[in-house]
Amino acid sequence: MTSPALTRQALSGLRPEPLASYLAGLGLIRVIGEQADPAATAAWTPDGLVLGTTVPDIAAWLADEYVPTPVLSPWNNGSGFGPKDREPVRALDALRAHPSPRLAPFRDAIQVAEQVVREGRAVGWITDAAGGGNKGRLVREFRNRCPDELLRWIDAAVVLTGDDTFFPPLLGTGGNDGRLDFSTNFHQRLLDVLGTSEQDRARSVAMARDLIDGTQAEQLAGAAVGQFDPGRAGGPGSSRFGAAAPLVNPWGYVLFVEGALLFAASAARRYQHAAGRAAMPFTVQGSPDGSASGAAGEESRGEVWAPVWTREFTLAEIKQMFAEARASWRGRPARRAVDFYAATRTLGVARGIAGFTRYGLQRRNGLAFAAVPLARVDVREHSEVRLAAEVEDWASRFGGSDTSAAVGQAARSFEAAHLEYARDGGALPLARLLAALTGLEQAVGRSGRAKDGSPVRYAPPAQKFLDVLRRAESPELKVAVGLASCATLSGPAVPSRTMRQVLLPIDPPVPGDKSQPNGRWRDAPLIPGFGSRGLPQVLADVLIWRSRVAAAERDEEKFRGVTTFRSAIPVPAADLHAFASGTLDEKTLDLFLRACLALSWRNVRHEWSPARPDVPVVTLGLLHALAGGVAHGNGNSDEPELALSPDWAARLVAGQVRAVHDEAAARLRQAGWDAVPAPPEGSAGDGVWIAAALVPRCLRPRSVLSTIAIRIKSGEPS
Numbered sequence: 001m002t003s004p005a006l007t008r009q010a011l012s013g014l015r016p017e018p019l020a021s022y023l024a025g026l027g028l029i030r031v032i033g034e035q036a037d038p039a040a041t042a043a044w045t046p047d048g049l050v051l052g053t054t055v056p057d058i059a060a061w062l063a064d065e066y067v068p069t070p071v072l073s074p075w076n077n078g079s080g081f082g083p084k085d086r087e088p089v090r091a092l093d094a095l096r097a098h099p100s101p102r103l104a105p106f107r108d109a110i111q112v113a114e115q116v117v118r119e120g121r122a123v124g125w126i127t128d129a130a131g132g133g134n135k136g137r138l139v140r141e142f143r144n145r146c147p148d149e150l151l152r153w154i155d156a157a158v159v160l161t162g163d164d165t166f167f168p169p170l171l172g173t174g175g176n177d178g179r180l181d182f183s184t185n186f187h188q189r190l191l192d193v194l195g196t197s198e199q200d201r202a203r204s205v206a207m208a209r210d211l212i213d214g215t216q217a218e219q220l221a222g223a224a225v226g227q228f229d230p231g232r233a234g235g236p237g238s239s240r241f242g243a244a245a246p247l248v249n250p251w252g253y254v255l256f257v258e259g260a261l262l263f264a265a266s267a268a269r270r271y272q273h274a275a276g277r278a279a280m281p282f283t284v285q286g287s288p289d290g291s292a293s294g295a296a297g298e299e300s301r302g303e304v305w306a307p308v309w310t311r312e313f314t315l316a317e318i319k320q321m322f323a324e325a326r327a328s329w330r331g332r333p334a335r336r337a338v339d340f341y342a343a344t345r346t347l348g349v350a351r352g353i354a355g356f357t358r359y360g361l362q363r364r365n366g367l368a369f370a371a372v373p374l375a376r377v378d379v380r381e382h383s384e385v386r387l388a389a390e391v392e393d394w395a396s397r398f399g400g401s402d403t404s405a406a407v408g409q410a411a412r413s414f415e416a417a418h419l420e421y422a423r424d425g426g427a428l429p430l431a432r433l434l435a436a437l438t439g440l441e442q443a444v445g446r447s448g449r450a451k452d453g454s455p456v457r458y459a460p461p462a463q464k465f466l467d468v469l470r471r472a473e474s475p476e477l478k479v480a481v482g483l484a485s486c487a488t489l490s491g492p493a494v495p496s497r498t499m500r501q502v503l504l505p506i507d508p509p510v511p512g513d514k515s516q517p518n519g520r521w522r523d524a525p526l527i528p529g530f531g532s533r534g535l536p537q538v539l540a541d542v543l544i545w546r547s548r549v550a551a552a553e554r555d556e557e558k559f560r561g562v563t564t565f566r567s568a569i570p571v572p573a574a575d576l577h578a579f580a581s582g583t584l585d586e587k588t589l590d591l592f593l594r595a596c597l598a599l600s601w602r603n604v605r606h607e608w609s610p611a612r613p614d615v616p617v618v619t620l621g622l623l624h625a626l627a628g629g630v631a632h633g634n635g636n637s638d639e640p641e642l643a644l645s646p647d648w649a650a651r652l653v654a655g656q657v658r659a660v661h662d663e664a665a666a667r668l669r670q671a672g673w674d675a676v677p678a679p680p681e682g683s684a685g686d687g688v689w690i691a692a693a694l695v696p697r698c699l700r701p702r703s704v705l706s707t708i709a710i711r712i713k714s715g716e717p718s
Contacts, residue, residue, distance in 0.1 A: 004054035006039075011058075012048040013214030016357045019371040020228035022306050024211065024252050025049040026259030026318075028058070031066055033315025041312035044354075048214070052312060059208035062251065063201050067102045068190055069258055070109035070150045073157065073175040073183040074117050075138045080184050081117045088184035094191055102194070109150050116142045135174070136165035153183075155264035159280060168280040169301035169361045170263050177226050177369055185224060186257045192221060192250035204251075211251045220247040227361060228256055230370040262322045263304075281325035282307060286360060287337035287419060299363040304371070305340055305356040313352065326350045330389050338388075338415070341422035345382035355379055375423075382425045384468050390460040391437055391598065392418060397454055398440065407450050410436070410443035427472040430465065434595035438504070441598075442531060445505035445521060456506055456518040462599035466606060469595065475575040476589040478608055482571035482696030483539070484596030485604065488549070489566055499565075500597045502542060503530040535590060539692035543649040546695070551646075561643030561667075564627045569606050570699035573624070577613035580620050580685060580693035610700050612707055617685045619657055620693055621708050622664040622676065623648070624701035627694060630671040642671050649694070652687035660687075673705070 014025035029042045032053055040053040055061050074081040080088030095106050116138065119125075125138045143154050157175035159166040167173045175182050193204045206218045225248040263281050286300030307321065327334040328348040334340040337358070343349050344356065355378040359371045395418070399411030417436040421429040441457060444450040462485075469477060483499055490496040495508045505522040527545060529538045543564070550562035578584050629641035645667075648660045665676040698704070 004056065006052055006054050007056065008050055008052045009058065010045070010047045010050050011212040013210070013212050014049040016044060016306060016308050016376075017373050018229045019304070019306065019357075019359050019373075020225060020252060020256045022357065023228065023256035023259035025255075026262050027255035027257065028212070028259075029315060029318060030262060031069075031255070031258055032058070032061070033318075035067055036061060036065065038316075039314060041314055042318065043310055043312045044308045045310065050312075058212060059205050062208045063193070063204040065102075068106060068194075068254070069152065069261065070106045070147065071153045071183045071186045071257060072109055072113045072146075072150060073153075073181060074113040074142060075135045075158075076174060076176050076181050076183075078176065078179060078181040078184060080187070081113060085184075088181065088187070091184055091187040091191065095187055098191075098194065099196060100194055103190075105147060105149050109147050112146050113142065116145060136160065136163070139165065139174075152261040152264050156261050157182075159265045166280075168263065168265070168283060170260060170280070170283065170304050172227070172301075172369070180224050180226055180368075182226060182257060185226070186254065188223065189221070189248070189250040189253040193254060207249055208251045211249050211255070218249075221250050222246065223248050223250075223253070225253065227369040227371050230372065262319065281322050282327065282356070284334055284340055285336050286362075287415075301361040301363075301369060303337055303340075303374070304359045304361065305377070306359065307350075307353045308355045308357060309352050310354045311352050317352075321350050321353070324350060338392075338419040338422045341377065341419060342385050342388060344377055344379045345385040345422065345425065347381055349379055353379055377423075384425050384430075385422055387430065387465060387468065388418060388422055388433065391434065394454070394457040395437060395440055398444065398450065403450060404443075404447050407440070407443045407447050410440040414440050425468075427469050430468050431472070431477075431591055431595040434465070434598040435591050437598045438594040439531075441504055441506075445525075451521045455516060456521060458518045459500065459598060459600040462596070462601050462604045463606075465599055466604065469592070470606075472592075474588060474592065475572075475578055476584050477592045478571050478575045479579050479584065479589060479696065480592035480596045481569050481601075481606070482576075483593055484599070485567075485569040485601035486565035486696060487567040487601070488546075497526075498601065499542075500600075502526050502545075503538070503597060531590075531594075535586065535593070536686075536688045536692040539695045540649070540653045540688045543691045543695050544653065547644065547646045547649045558640055559629050559643040560640040561626070562646050563629055563643045564694055565697060566628070568697040569601070569604065570608075570697040572608050572611040572699050573616075573621075573701065573704040574611035574613045576624070576693045576696065576698055577615075577617050577620060580617045580689045581615070582686070582689060608699060610703070612704055616704060616708055617690065617693075618678075618708060619661040619664070619685050620690050621701070621704050622661060622668060623690070623694055624698040625673075625705040626664060626667060627701065628697065630668065630702075632671055642667050644694075649691050652691040655687050657685060657687045657690065668705075 011025070011028075014021055014028065016022045025042075025044075028049070029040070029051070032051070032055055033040050036055050037053045040051060040055070042052070043050050051058070073079040078085055078088060080092040092110055095103055096110060120138050120141065125141070139154065139158050140160060143151065143160070146154070153175075156168065157171045159168060171182060172178075193207065195201060195204060203218060210216055210218050224246045229248070263283075265280055282305045284303050284305065286302050305327070309321075313321070325333075326349055327340050327343045329339040329342040329346070332339075334343050334348075340356075340358075355376060357376055358374045360374045361369050362372050363369050395411065395414045398407050399415065403411065414433075414436040417429070417433040421433040437457075444454060466481065486499040488497045495511070497508055500506065501508055501519065503525055505525045507520045507522050509516055509519050527538060527541050529541070546564060547562050575584075579589070623644065626642060626644050629643045631641050632639045645663065648663070651660050661678070665678065668676045
């Protein structure tokens with residue numbers, strides 16, 4: 001006897017969207033693999049679900065041979081086991097009276113459920129009041145006694161852990177969505193497809209063919225589809241005429257309930273994870289980014305990430321995939337959407353999964369929920385996403401109900417940026433993530449309660465982050481790096497202080513104090529106003545402060561005058577002169593500076609390609625030459641190097657640019673520079689901007705001054 005031939009059939013009506021279609025595809029895979037062809041394979045393709053099976057006519061097999069899995073929810077009102085459940089009871093009676101032997105497992109399960117409910121009423125697990133009784137106890141008792149075939153439905157609808165009961169959002173709150181009980185709806189749809197006459201069979205085959213081929217030759221049933229297919233759920237606003245009735249292909253409903261059973265919490269996941277949502281396959285908490293069609297604050301039960309595979313898998317392989325439900329980030333199961341994105345970018349999901357369809361279970365149409373497709377997520381390696389692991393833990397402390405409004409808003413901004421970076425990677429998303437982290441630090445620093453409950457954050461080393469950020473190739477980034485990497489040198493009575501500890505409300509750690517290794521909170525930043533005042537004004541104040549405290553550093557006795565920050569990554573002169581001219585984009589500079597302030601620049605070495613300004617700010621060129629110290633031209637190495645006068649920063653801010661320029665020129669001539677330019681009349685520059693541009697170190701400042709001097713000698717305009 002020859003074996004049936006295996007054929008690959010493209011089922012264009014079963015696709016990853018909407019969720020009802022995806023689950024129906026899973027249901028078809030499961031029932032064929034368990035009841036007809038254990039070697040059947042399945043894969044998702046652009047043409048729909050492709051089944052490799054020996055079943056020649058799937059629609060006919062469903063109508064003639066499919067054996068329904070028992071699905072009962074006696075713990076719910078409206079499931080057919082309550083005193084007021086008239087229509088659900090009729091459906092159960094019809095299933096019991098149906099002549100088909102395929103419903104024998106159902107009849108046995110109904111008998112057990114009725115017995116457990118009777119006993120539950122007798123001992124008080126169930127009361128007639130809505131919501132009364134001990135639902136968890138009833139579920140446990142029913143699970144202990146029910147036939148094995150029913151266990152998958154119970155484990156998909158309810159997660160029992162110790163004394164706690166959790167409801168996977170895929171199946172609502174224990175197999176129902178409000179008043180819509182999925183089990184009784186399943187019973188009614190079974191009666192639609194398992195008729196008793198030849199005419200009933202013909203219609204059942206036609207409806208099954210409609211489902212798998214994506215056609216609509218047969219009339220759809222006017223029945224609720226629940227949260228699984230928002231387009232056919234009906235209700236207010238669902239039609240141009242106001243409201244439409246819900247519509248469903250009965251076979252679609254039957255199969256998507258069968259498919260939902262693959263999301264049952266497995267014993268392995270119950271053991272591996274503590275409780276609750278972690279045991280629910282491919283299910284995470286709702287994300288603040290929500291859906292494009294949603295509203296702010298829209299309620300969500302959570303998210304389901306439906307795995308899509310393009311390789312041919314057998315049912316055994318698919319069951320293993322769902323049992324493990326591997327989505328791991330930092331060695332832990334994903335609990336949030338951002339963790340799931342990170343898992344898909346760092347090889348944290350099961351091999352063979354090509355992507356996921358991300359569904360948010362959002363409240364829509366009053367109290368009803370809808371499975372809203374949020375994104376299609378390809379699985380691809382993007383190793384730079386691992387950087388998020390170095391900054392996310394501290395931020396996760398905030399955003400709960402016990403935080404202030406300002407801290408909560410900053411935490412939500414961080415969460416949104418966190419998700420964007422985990423999803424997309426890249427220089428700008430990383431900058432937004434780090435900038436949001438700095439914003440959260442500022443908000444915490446202004447909140448006494450948040451500050452008291454959280455230590456100062458550990459700032460990770462900047463080098464790996466800079467390797468990603470520098471892809472932006474932005475002059476604003478170079479200036480930001482130059483500013484953020486500035487640090488003072490320690491002196492006998494003054495500890496080293498970074499720019500992060502100047503602009504944020506943070507003090508350096510106390511030597512020997514291991515309880516606060518990352519520093520201590522201040523009541524206010526050393527230089528106030530970052531984020532609320534213009535950046536040039538803030539940086540000018542930094543330069544004034546720097547001029548006042550520089551003498552306390554350990555090597556300032558080597559200079560006559562004061563230097564700017566001796567420890568920093570130098571910035572190309574062209575970018576600093578562009579900053580002083582006001583031609584850089586202030587929003588971009590603010591973004592990158594906030595990002596860089598989230599990091600530690602200690603021992604980071606980086607050199608940008610040198611670039612001289614086309615149109616230099618002449619006074620800035622003179623001052624940069626003195627900012628790091630200039631030796632005397634007489635060759636006497638014992639004399640201190642010439643540097644900036646301590647009062648120049650304040651005088652620049654006061655508008656005395658020409659006077660400062662002349663004094664700087666005289667000091668440079670003293671150091672042996674012959675051709676020191678004077679600024680053209682009326683073009684001395686803005687003193688505040690010049691002071692701000694003096695804060696970072698300039699890359700090769702003397703070559704810029706030489707260029708200006710050569711132009712002066714040759715008569716070229718400077």
